[in-house]
Amino acid sequence: MSKMLDEIRQQPEALSKTLKQEWKGIEKLKLQFESYPPRLIVLAARGTSDNAAQFGRYLLEYLTGIPVSLAAPSLYTLYGAKFDLEDALVVGISQSGESTDTNIVLERAKESGAFTLGVTNEADSTLAKLGHATILVRAGKEKSVAATKTYTGQLMAMYMLAYALGANLKLKDLEGLPALAEKALKLEPQVAALAGRYRFMQHAVVVGRGLNYANAFEFALKLMETCYVIAERFSSADLLHGPIAMVDPHFPAFLFAPSGVTWNPISELLDRLDGTTHESLIITDKSNKAAYDSNRRAFRIPAAIPELFTPIPYIIPGQLFAAYLATEKGFNPDQPRSLTKVTQNL
Amino acid sequence: MSKMLDEIRQQPEALSKTLKQEWKGIEKLKLQFESYPPRLIVLAARGTSDNAAQFGRYLLEYLTGIPVSLAAPSLYTLYGAKFDLEDALVVGISQSGESTDTNIVLERAKESGAFTLGVTNEADSTLAKLGHATILVRAGKEKSVAATKTYTGQLMAMYMLAYALGANLKLKDLEGLPALAEKALKLEPQVAALAGRYRFMQHAVVVGRGLNYANAFEFALKLMETCYVIAERFSSADLLHGPIAMVDPHFPAFLFAPSGVTWNPISELLDRLDGTTHESLIITDKSNKAAYDSNRRAFRIPAAIPELFTPIPYIIPGQLFAAYLATEKGFNPDQPRSLTKVTQNL
Numbered sequence: 001m002s003k004m005l006d007e008i009r010q011q012p013e014a015l016s017k018t019l020k021q022e023w024k025g026i027e028k029l030k031l032q033f034e035s036y037p038p039r040l041i042v043l044a045a046r047g048t049s050d051n052a053a054q055f056g057r058y059l060l061e062y063l064t065g066i067p068v069s070l071a072a073p074s075l076y077t078l079y080g081a082k083f084d085l086e087d088a089l090v091v092g093i094s095q096s097g098e099s100t101d102t103n104i105v106l107e108r109a110k111e112s113g114a115f116t117l118g119v120t121n122e123a124d125s126t127l128a129k130l131g132h133a134t135i136l137v138r139a140g141k142e143k144s145v146a147a148t149k150t151y152t153g154q155l156m157a158m159y160m161l162a163y164a165l166g167a168n169l170k171l172k173d174l175e176g177l178p179a180l181a182e183k184a185l186k187l188e189p190q191v192a193a194l195a196g197r198y199r200f201m202q203h204a205v206v207v208g209r210g211l212n213y214a215n216a217f218e219f220a221l222k223l224m225e226t227c228y229v230i231a232e233r234f235s236s237a238d239l240l241h242g243p244i245a246m247v248d249p250h251f252p253a254f255l256f257a258p259s260g261v262t263w264n265p266i267s268e269l270l271d272r273l274d275g276t277t278h279e280s281l282i283i284t285d286k287s288n289k290a291a292y293d294s295n296r297r298a299f300r301i302p303a304a305i306p307e308l309f310t311p312i313p314y315i316i317p318g319q320l321f322a323a324y325l326a327t328e329k330g331f332n333p334d335q336p337r338s339l340t341k342v343t344q345n346l
Numbered sequence: 347m348s349k350m351l352d353e354i355r356q357q358p359e360a361l362s363k364t365l366k367q368e369w370k371g372i373e374k375l376k377l378q379f380e381s382y383p384p385r386l387i388v389l390a391a392r393g394t395s396d397n398a399a400q401f402g403r404y405l406l407e408y409l410t411g412i413p414v415s416l417a418a419p420s421l422y423t424l425y426g427a428k429f430d431l432e433d434a435l436v437v438g439i440s441q442s443g444e445s446t447d448t449n450i451v452l453e454r455a456k457e458s459g460a461f462t463l464g465v466t467n468e469a470d471s472t473l474a475k476l477g478h479a480t481i482l483v484r485a486g487k488e489k490s491v492a493a494t495k496t497y498t499g500q501l502m503a504m505y506m507l508a509y510a511l512g513a514n515l516k517l518k519d520l521e522g523l524p525a526l527a528e529k530a531l532k533l534e535p536q537v538a539a540l541a542g543r544y545r546f547m548q549h550a551v552v553v554g555r556g557l558n559y560a561n562a563f564e565f566a567l568k569l570m571e572t573c574y575v576i577a578e579r580f581s582s583a584d585l586l587h588g589p590i591a592m593v594d595p596h597f598p599a600f601l602f603a604p605s606g607v608t609w610n611p612i613s614e615l616l617d618r619l620d621g622t623t624h625e626s627l628i629i630t631d632k633s634n635k636a637a638y639d640s641n642r643r644a645f646r647i648p649a650a651i652p653e654l655f656t657p658i659p660y661i662i663p664g665q666l667f668a669a670y671l672a673t674e675k676g677f678n679p680d681q682p683r684s685l686t687k688v689t690q691n692l
Contacts, residue, residue, distance in 0.1 A: 039430070040386055040413055046583060058418055062427045067386055067434065069415035072404055073583070074556045078607040081408045084385070088413065101583065203576060210420045230549060230576055237392065237419070237447065261424040 004144040004226070004323045004333040009185060011316065012178040014139035014149045018156050019174055021138050029117075029133055029164040037066075037166075038089035038115065044071035044105035045093040048147040048221060052119075052154035053093050055214035055311055059158050062211070063167035073101040076108045085114035091161070092118050095142060095150040097125020106130050119157045121150050135160060144334045146226050148319045151218060152181065152312050177312050183303040184316035191299065191317055195324035203251045205232040206318075207239060209265060211311050212256035219254060219318035226326040226333040236262075236269040252279045256314055257298075259288035260307030270296070283314050350490040350572070350669045350679040355531060357662065358524040360485035360495045364502050365520055367484050375463075375479055375510040383412075383512075384435035384461065390417035390451035391439040394493040394567060398465075398500035399439050401560035401657055405504050408557070409513035419447040422454045431460035437507070438464050441488060441496040443471020452476050465503045467496050481506060490680045492572050494665045497564060498527065498658050523658050529649040530662035537645065537663055541670035549597045551578040552664075553585060555611055557657050558602035565600060565664035572672040572679040582608075582615040598625045602660055603644075605634035606653030616642075629660050 041060055043053040050070075057068045071090070075081040077100075090109035092102045097120035106116050107130065118131035121139055128134045137153035156177065163169045204223060208216030213235050220231035232251070253273055257266050266282075267290070273280050284291040287304040299317040326333035387406055389399040396416075403414045417436070421427040423446075436455035438448045443466035452462050453476065464477035467485055474480050483499035502523060509515045550569060554562030559581050566577035578597070599619055603612050612628075613636070619626050630637040633650040645663040672679035 042413060050584070058421065061418065061421055061429065062425055065427065065429050067388060067415050067429060067431070069386075069413050072407065072556075072559075074559075074581070074608070075404065075407055078556055078611070079408050081411065083407065083411050083413060085413070210418075210424055213418075213420075230578070232576070232578075235420070238396070262420070265424070 002144065002323060002327070002333050004146050004148060005320075007142060007144055007149045008316065008319045008323060010140065011149050011152050012181045012185070014137070014153055015156050015178040015181055015312070017138035018136070018153050019160070019177075022135055022157075022160060023171065025133070025135065026160045026164050029161075030166070033165050036087075036115070038087055039066070040085075040088040041066055041068045042071050042085070042088055042090045042109065042114070043068065043093065044073060044090065044102050046073070046099050046102060048151050048218060049093040049095060049099070049102070049154060051214045051218040051221065052151055052158065053091075054217060055155055055211065056091070056093075056158040056161070058211050058213065059162055060165065063162045063169065064165045066165065071105050073105055076105045077101045083109070083112050085109050085112040088114045090114040090116050092116070092127055092131065093120070093154055093157075094125075094127050095121045095137075095147055097122040097127035099127075103127055103130060117161070119154055121153065146222060146322070146333055152315065155312050173309065177309060180301075180303055180305060180309060180313040181316060184301050184313035185320075186302060187299050187317050188320055191320040192324050195321060195328050198252070198325055199328045201229055201252060203230045203232075204254060205234065205239070205251045206254045207234055207236055207266070207269065208256040209235050209237070209262040211307065212258065212262065212314060215256055215311055215315045215318065218315055219322070222319060222322035223325070226322045226331065227329055228331070229325075236265045239269065252281065254318070255280060255282045256310075257282040257284040257288060257291045258305065258307045258310040258314065259285070262307065263288060263291070267291075283317050285310065285313070348490065348669060348673070348679045350492050350494060351666075353488060353490050353495045354662065354665045354669060356486065357495050357498050358527045358531070360483075360499050361502050361524040361527055361658070363484035364482070364499050365506070365523075368481055368503075368506060369517065371479070371481065372506045372510050375507075376512070379511050382433070382461070384433055385412070386431075386434040387412055387414045388417050388431070388434055388436045388455065388460070389414060389439065390419060390436065390448050392419070392445050392448060394497050394564060395439040395441060395445070395448070395500060397560045397564040397567065398497055398504065399437075400563060401501055401557065402437070402439075402504040402507070404557050404559065405508055406511065409508045409515065410511045412511065417451050419451050422451045423447045429455070429458050431455050431458040434460045436460040436462050438462070438473055438477065439466070439500055439503075440471075440473050441467045441483075441493055443468040443473035445473075449473055449476060463507070465500055467499065492568060492668070492679055498661065501658050519655065523655060526647075526649055526651060526655060526659040527662060530647050530659040532648060533645050533663050534666055537666040538670045541667060541674050544598070544671055545674045547575055547598060549576045549578070550600060551580065551585070551597045552600045553580055553582055553612070553615065554602040555581050555583070555608035557653065558604065558608065558660060561602055561657055561661045561664065564661055565668070568665060568668035569671070572668045572677065573675055574677070575671075582611045585615065598627065600664070601626060601628045602656070603628040603630040603634060603637045604651065604653045604656040604660065605631070608653065609634060609637070613637075629663050631656065631659070
């Protein structure tokens with residue numbers, strides 16, 4: 001079995017541990033943010049962690065009303081730009097904690113007066129020591145080059161951060177997330193059985209909206225890294241603004257289809273794709289009856305999940321799919337070509 | 347001749363007009379921002395305009411030090427999120443001024459206490475009337491579905507906005523931009539002659555960094571819309587974080603290669619690509635001697651351009667290339683499949 005598959009399966013435990021072992025620190029952060037509420041949040045990350053940051057952008061803006069910006073690292077690392085970051089919260093996210101440019105952003109932000117927070121898997125890393133505070137992702141060592149359990153761990157950290165910033169979230173809600181990840185893992189036999197169908201797929205487009213927009217990037221990244229599938233990723237809105245001209249005739253589309261406010265535009269896009277030579281596969285759950293009970297090709301998570309809590313369980317079938325498809329294609333998902341675990345670059 | 351090609355050639359004039367006819371308004375804005383400096387800038391846009399917003403993010407953060415965030419429109423349109431936008435400047439960018447979701451962002455931002463600014467080509471549009479202030483892109487009616495002159499017009503508007511926000515820019519600098527666009531247009535015969543080489547290109551990757559990162563998205567979007575080329579777009583840093591595994595063996599790479607701080611990482615990436623079956627083409631100018639005088643396949647703009655002013659002239663060979671390649675491939679660049687000029691969606 002690949003390490004990737006092994007680590008995908010460790011996610012419920014990793015999520016539980018992260019929540020339990022970090023909660024005390026989160027309550028402390030909450031007190032601090034009550035006294036000094038940030039007026040702005042800046043998130044800095046690269047690669048998979050940048051997808052977690054993308055999720056954070058939506059989640060934190062949605063639940064806290066504080067504007068969130070994704071840092072453009074090159075402004076710090078190459079241009080040496082100076083920012084006014086008084087009263088800002090700057091968050092660096094990195095699995096290894098050794099991503100050079102993420103760390104530079106945090107250092108500069110500190111100098112500019114920001115409160116800084118590191119989110120990382122490695123307690124002894126540069127990032128963990130750099131920030132005023134740290135949220136440790138308690139996922140255990142990640143051995144596969146393709147990040148899985150650290151990604152969902154980072155999503156968990158974003159929920160915890162939202163709580164610390166005063167979002168209307170309860171500990172009980174977050175305690176339900178490992179169980180939802182467990183439910184998603186029940187799809188493994190189904191995903192394994194379907195992977196063969198895509199043995200010769202060379203292109204794909206992954207579509208997500210709102211809170212699952214980041215998952216579209218992450219699912220696509222896994223397909224690129226481990227299966228060498230050319231995977232485009234779009235929101236349903238952006239896809240209609242141009243790229244659909246190219247995507248329409250060739251690609252299968254993978255769509256995140258939770259219930260809630262994003263279902264309407266996703267459903268309209270599905271209808272539009274139906275009229276083409278396209279083939280779609282959706283990831284959905286029991287709470288979206290229209291999608292769950294339809295005849296569409298789907299990964300159906302056997303649980304009713306409020307949209308707010310879909311991103312962690314929803315990426316899991318995507319991770320499983322990438323791992324099984326890599327094997328079908330004869331690749332080792334643990335050793336993508338041209339990649340190393342820690343990417344240091346400016 | 348296609349309308350697209352015609353409109354590409356109109357850019358020097360459109361840029362001149364925009365600068366001249368809008369400058370009085372810009373000076374007025376400058377006075378206002380001196381009295382009420384925004385603590386945060388939020389940019390909202392879709393499609394090509396979103397690429398202009400991406401440029402704005404880098405330019406405005408770099409030159410003004412004010413943090414810039416790209417709005418996630420679905421938070422406004424689907425989730426109905428409420429933001430604290432007191433003392434924020436919220437900018438909507440849309441060629442037609444009728445992009446539903448961009449307009450909703452501006453409306454909501456107004457309700458949340460933001461100062462709002464519309465950047466659009468259409469004086470009578472909803473967007474032009476919606477904002478507290480407007481910068482009109484004086485490009486004349488854009489008839490081709492593929493946006494070209496409105497994109498560079500929007501980039502010009504971003505420079506003008508940077509000036510209004512106190513950036514160390516002079517009117518004289520901006521007055522030089524139409525002449526640089528003219529120099530870039532001199533490449534047309536060369537671009538036309540080279541387009542045939544890519545007749546059967548199905549994939550490409552476009553790479554830009556820093557101020558030209560947005561151009562990578564825009565060049566790729568043009569290739570997708572008008573040539574149906576599957577065009578990935580990355581910063582040199584993100585490319586090394588995973589996707590290079592997929593990109594390495596198959597794709598030609600198009601890279602923006604100005605002089606200045608981004609040349610080092612771009613140059614390193616070029617060296618790395620040289621060791622593969624990859625083929626590269628760079629867009630550069632006289633100020634980057636190493637690139638300009640090399641034997642590399644290149645579009646060489648016959649002018650010495652400080653990096654800060656490269657984005658407008660640098661996109662022009664990309665636009666020309668997309669227009670000529672579309673013709674080589676037997677497509678009509680003015681009528682992409684599945685697209686309409688005004689995209690209204692939520």
